[in-house]
Amino acid sequence: MSEVVLQMNHVTKNFGGVHALTDVDLTLYKGEVLCLVGENGAGKSTLMNVLTGVIQPTSGEIILHGEPVIIKNPSDAFARGISIVHQELVQMGKLTVAENVFAGRLPTKHGLVDYDQLYKDTQELMDRINIHFDPKAKVRQFSIAQCQLIEILKALSYDSSVIVFDEPTAALTIDECQTLYGIIRDLQKRGVSIIFISHRMADIYAVGERVAVLRDGHNSGTGVVSELTEKDIISMMVGRQIEDQYGEKHNVPGDVVLKVRNLKNSRVHGVNFDVRAGEVLGFGGLIGAGRTEILQAIFGIDPYEGEVELEGKQIHCNSPEEAIKHGISLVSENRKDYGLILKHAILKNISLGILDQTSRHGLADAKQERATAQEFMDKLLIKAKNGDTKAMALSGGNQQKVVIARCLASKPKVLFLDEPTRGVDVGAKAEIYRIIDDLACQGVAIVMVSSELPELIAISDRIIVMREGDQVGEMSAKEATEENIMALCV
Amino acid sequence: MKKLAQSQYINLTGIIVLILTFGTIVYFVNPLFLSKANILNVGRQMVVFGIIACALSFPQIAGNTDMGIESVGALCGAITCELVSAANPGILQLQTHPVLAILIGVIVGALCGLLNGVLIAYTTIPAFIVTLGTQTALRGMTYIITNNMPIAQLDERFLSLAQTKVFGINIQIYFLAVFFLVTAFILNKTTFGRKVFAVGGNAQAAYQSGINVKRITLFCYIICGIIASLAGILLSARTNSAQPTAMNGYSTVAISACAMGGVPLEGGEGSVVGMVFGSLMMAMLTNGMNMMRLSTNYQYIFRGVMLILSVFYAQWINKKTASLARE
Known part of the structure; x- marks a missing residue:
C-alpha cells in the first residue's frame, strides 16, 4: 500500500462514566476510500469528532503525515487539511454559493470584500470537480445533494488531504448518489484520502476500498471490501449473524x-x-x-x-x-x-x-x-x-x-x-x-x-x-x- | 446526587443561588433588608410580578411571547377603577358594583388576548410584532380612558382587595399563591397544559400528532389577557388609584422573571416553581436597590445589567451543578 496519511492510535474517550470509545485504532492511506461503519452509537461520530477537533480524546494519539498532532478545534482541523462533510448540512440560506464556500475567509481588497476574486476562486474549485453552480446563486432553494456539494467545495478550498463524509447518501436519490460517487473517485485520484461513513451496503461496495467496523466503541474489524460479503460486514457490525434482516412475512391481507x-x-x-x-x-x-x-x-x-x-x-x-x-x-x-x-x-x-x-x-x-x-x-x-x-x-x-x-x-x-x-x-x-x-x-x-x-x-x-x-x-x-x-x- | 441530576428542578439551582447571593449583598449594605416589615414588603411587590409571570408563561411556554401584558393590565385596571371611582374623571361616567366592574375589566382583558391570539395564530405576523403593536395601541387607549389623569377615590369594597389582612398577612399574597397554584394546575394537570408544552417543544411535531396548534396558541393568549387584566386590577387596588402609566415596563419584568425561572424564550419547558423564584428575584431587585438607596435613574441601569448578568449567572451555576451531579 501507499503511504500512511493518518493514524489514530489507542483513542479512548469517556463522557463521565460512559465509554464512548475504547482503545480505537484507525489507519488511512493516501488516496484511498475507507468506509467507517457501525451501528448507531458504535462510536463513529465520536471518533470523527475527535479527528476534527470537536472534542478532545481522553487518551490516545493522532499522527498526521508522520507527526503526532493535537487538533485543538474544528478550525485547527481545517487548517491541517482535515475537513468533514456533515450529515446534517448547515448552509447559510441567505448567502450565495461562493459566500458559503468561503465563509469567514472572504478575499478582501482595501478592507472590502473582493467579490470578483471570490467568484473567480469559487468557479475554479467547481471546475476542478466538474460541477456547475452559479457562484452568485442564493443557497436557500438548494437540495440536500446540492448543499453537500457546497461542503465538498469548502473542503477543497482548504486544500484538504483528508475528507470525512458523514452518511452523505442518507438523503440522496440514486442519481445523486452516482454523482457523489463520481466526485469521490475523482478526489481519490487527486490523492485525497476519504473516510466514508455509511449505513448503506450499496455505498460501501460502490466506492469503498477498505472497511473499518466499530462496535460499542471498540474496533471490531477491518478488511478489504472486495474480499468481504455483505453478511461478513453486517456480522462485524452487530456481533452476530443476521440471517435475513427483513425477516419472514406472516400477514394475510383482508378487506x-x-x-x-x-x-x-x-x-x-x-x-x-x-x-x-x-x-x-x-x-x-x-x-x-x-x-x-x-x-x-x-x-x-x-x-x-x-x-x-x-x-x-x-x-x-x-x-x-x-x-x-x-x-x-x-x-x-x-x-x-x-x-x-x-x-x-x-x-x-x-x-x-x-x-x-x-x-x-x-x-x-x-x-x-x-x-x-x-x-x-x-x-x-x-x-x-x-x-x-x-x-x-x-x-x-x-x-x-x-x-x-x-x-x-x-x-x-x-x-x-x-x-x-x-x-x-x-x-x-x-x-x-x-x-x-x-x-x-x-x-x-x-x-x-x-x-x-x-x-x-x-x-x-x-x-x-x-x-x-x-x-x-x-x-x-x-x-x-x-x-x-x-x-x-x- | 444522581437523583438530583435527573430531577426536573435541577435547573433551579442557578436562580436559588442567585437569590441567596443578592440577598446577602443587600443584607450587608442594609441589615433592615431582612426585617419582618421589609420581607412583607418584598412579598407585596412580588404579587404583581408573580401574576404577570403566570400570564406570560402560557404564550411563552407555547413558544411565543407577549410584549403587551403591561398595557392590557393598565387598560383593564383603569376601566375597572373608573367603574368604582366616586370622582370619575375618566370618560366612562358610570359607576357599578365592584364585582361587576372587575368582571368587565377581565372581559376586556380576555378580548385583548383574543385579538393578540387571532392575529398570531391565524396570520403569519410574528408574535413579537403583534404584541408590540397592541402594547402601544392599548397604552393609548388607557390614556384616553383615564383622560391622562390618575383615577382615585375608589370604592372601599374594591380597596379591600389590597388592604384586608388574613393571619397578619396581606390578602394579595394569598391571591398570588392562588394564581401560582391555578397556573401550575392548568399547565401540568390538564390536557390543554400538556399541549401547551408540546406546541412550544416542537410546533410541527405537535401538529402532526393531532394537536390543533392554532387553537392552543389562541387560548394561551386569551388566558394571558385574563391574568394580565387581574394583575392590573390588583395593582390599582394596592396603589389606591389607576395610573395612566401603570405597569410601564412590566412586560420586561415578566419576561425576566420567566427567563430567570427557567422558561426558555423558545418555549417547551418551564415550571411554576421556577416562576416563583424568578418573580421573587425581580421583587428583591427593586426592593434591594431601594434598600441600598440607589436613585431611581440608576435603578434602571442596575436592573438592566442585573437581568443580563443574572440569566448568565443562572446558566453558569446550572452548568456547574449539572456536571457535578453527573459525576
Missing part, C-alpha cells in the same frame, strides 16, 4: 380499508389505489416523485381534490387532528423536525398521541398515559434508561421507534410510514421490519414510502411506482425487482 380515487393537487396528478387490512402497500420512486405528498394530502397536511374512502365512508381531512380521529396515522420522513419533541421525555412523546383519549373532563390521566406509553416502549423494544429519558438522547433507531409508538398509541386503522428506516442502523432496521409485520398481522393497513429498493421489495405486498407526480406502475412484490422498479422511476 379494503382505504380507497383513494383521483387524488390531485399541485404535486400529485391523479392517483388511485386501495389498501387492504393487513396489507403493506409500498410506494417507490425518486425523491420528489410525489410519494410523500400523497401521504400528506390524505393525512390533512396539504390540500387536495379527489375521493378518499375509509371503511366505506367518504372522508376529507383538513388537519392531522381530523385524520388521527378517523384512525389514520403518519410517521414522517423527518423525525427530528416533524415527529419528535426532542427536549421532552420518551413517555411524553408517546402519550402525545393519546392525550385526548385518556383525558377526563379535560384533565390528563397521567397514570393511564404512563402505563400506555410504557407498554409501547416495551413492545417496541425502545432502548433507554427509562421513560423519562429525553428523546434527543436516543439513537436514530430508537427515536424512530418512539415516533412509531406515538402513532400506534392512538390505535390507527391505517398507518402511513414515510421512509421508516432512514438513518436507522441495521439492528434497529430489522426490529422495525418485525414491527411492521406484526402490525399487518393485527390487521392494520400500512402504506410505506421507501427509497431503499431492497427494503421496499421485501416488506411490501404490492408496490406502486411514482414518477414526477404520476402513478406509472403497479406490481406485486413477487414480480418486483430493483431493475423493473428503477426502469419505471426514471
Whole structure:
C-alpha cells in the first residue's frame, strides 16, 4: 500500500462514566476510500469528532503525515487539511454559493470584500470537480445533494488531504448518489484520502476500498471490501449473524380499508389505489416523485381534490387532528423536525398521541398515559434508561421507534410510514421490519414510502411506482425487482 | 446526587443561588433588608410580578411571547377603577358594583388576548410584532380612558382587595399563591397544559400528532389577557388609584422573571416553581436597590445589567451543578 496519511492510535474517550470509545485504532492511506461503519452509537461520530477537533480524546494519539498532532478545534482541523462533510448540512440560506464556500475567509481588497476574486476562486474549485453552480446563486432553494456539494467545495478550498463524509447518501436519490460517487473517485485520484461513513451496503461496495467496523466503541474489524460479503460486514457490525434482516412475512391481507380515487393537487396528478387490512402497500420512486405528498394530502397536511374512502365512508381531512380521529396515522420522513419533541421525555412523546383519549373532563390521566406509553416502549423494544429519558438522547433507531409508538398509541386503522428506516442502523432496521409485520398481522393497513429498493421489495405486498407526480406502475412484490422498479422511476 | 441530576428542578439551582447571593449583598449594605416589615414588603411587590409571570408563561411556554401584558393590565385596571371611582374623571361616567366592574375589566382583558391570539395564530405576523403593536395601541387607549389623569377615590369594597389582612398577612399574597397554584394546575394537570408544552417543544411535531396548534396558541393568549387584566386590577387596588402609566415596563419584568425561572424564550419547558423564584428575584431587585438607596435613574441601569448578568449567572451555576451531579 501507499503511504500512511493518518493514524489514530489507542483513542479512548469517556463522557463521565460512559465509554464512548475504547482503545480505537484507525489507519488511512493516501488516496484511498475507507468506509467507517457501525451501528448507531458504535462510536463513529465520536471518533470523527475527535479527528476534527470537536472534542478532545481522553487518551490516545493522532499522527498526521508522520507527526503526532493535537487538533485543538474544528478550525485547527481545517487548517491541517482535515475537513468533514456533515450529515446534517448547515448552509447559510441567505448567502450565495461562493459566500458559503468561503465563509469567514472572504478575499478582501482595501478592507472590502473582493467579490470578483471570490467568484473567480469559487468557479475554479467547481471546475476542478466538474460541477456547475452559479457562484452568485442564493443557497436557500438548494437540495440536500446540492448543499453537500457546497461542503465538498469548502473542503477543497482548504486544500484538504483528508475528507470525512458523514452518511452523505442518507438523503440522496440514486442519481445523486452516482454523482457523489463520481466526485469521490475523482478526489481519490487527486490523492485525497476519504473516510466514508455509511449505513448503506450499496455505498460501501460502490466506492469503498477498505472497511473499518466499530462496535460499542471498540474496533471490531477491518478488511478489504472486495474480499468481504455483505453478511461478513453486517456480522462485524452487530456481533452476530443476521440471517435475513427483513425477516419472514406472516400477514394475510383482508378487506379494503382505504380507497383513494383521483387524488390531485399541485404535486400529485391523479392517483388511485386501495389498501387492504393487513396489507403493506409500498410506494417507490425518486425523491420528489410525489410519494410523500400523497401521504400528506390524505393525512390533512396539504390540500387536495379527489375521493378518499375509509371503511366505506367518504372522508376529507383538513388537519392531522381530523385524520388521527378517523384512525389514520403518519410517521414522517423527518423525525427530528416533524415527529419528535426532542427536549421532552420518551413517555411524553408517546402519550402525545393519546392525550385526548385518556383525558377526563379535560384533565390528563397521567397514570393511564404512563402505563400506555410504557407498554409501547416495551413492545417496541425502545432502548433507554427509562421513560423519562429525553428523546434527543436516543439513537436514530430508537427515536424512530418512539415516533412509531406515538402513532400506534392512538390505535390507527391505517398507518402511513414515510421512509421508516432512514438513518436507522441495521439492528434497529430489522426490529422495525418485525414491527411492521406484526402490525399487518393485527390487521392494520400500512402504506410505506421507501427509497431503499431492497427494503421496499421485501416488506411490501404490492408496490406502486411514482414518477414526477404520476402513478406509472403497479406490481406485486413477487414480480418486483430493483431493475423493473428503477426502469419505471426514471 | 444522581437523583438530583435527573430531577426536573435541577435547573433551579442557578436562580436559588442567585437569590441567596443578592440577598446577602443587600443584607450587608442594609441589615433592615431582612426585617419582618421589609420581607412583607418584598412579598407585596412580588404579587404583581408573580401574576404577570403566570400570564406570560402560557404564550411563552407555547413558544411565543407577549410584549403587551403591561398595557392590557393598565387598560383593564383603569376601566375597572373608573367603574368604582366616586370622582370619575375618566370618560366612562358610570359607576357599578365592584364585582361587576372587575368582571368587565377581565372581559376586556380576555378580548385583548383574543385579538393578540387571532392575529398570531391565524396570520403569519410574528408574535413579537403583534404584541408590540397592541402594547402601544392599548397604552393609548388607557390614556384616553383615564383622560391622562390618575383615577382615585375608589370604592372601599374594591380597596379591600389590597388592604384586608388574613393571619397578619396581606390578602394579595394569598391571591398570588392562588394564581401560582391555578397556573401550575392548568399547565401540568390538564390536557390543554400538556399541549401547551408540546406546541412550544416542537410546533410541527405537535401538529402532526393531532394537536390543533392554532387553537392552543389562541387560548394561551386569551388566558394571558385574563391574568394580565387581574394583575392590573390588583395593582390599582394596592396603589389606591389607576395610573395612566401603570405597569410601564412590566412586560420586561415578566419576561425576566420567566427567563430567570427557567422558561426558555423558545418555549417547551418551564415550571411554576421556577416562576416563583424568578418573580421573587425581580421583587428583591427593586426592593434591594431601594434598600441600598440607589436613585431611581440608576435603578434602571442596575436592573438592566442585573437581568443580563443574572440569566448568565443562572446558566453558569446550572452548568456547574449539572456536571457535578453527573459525576
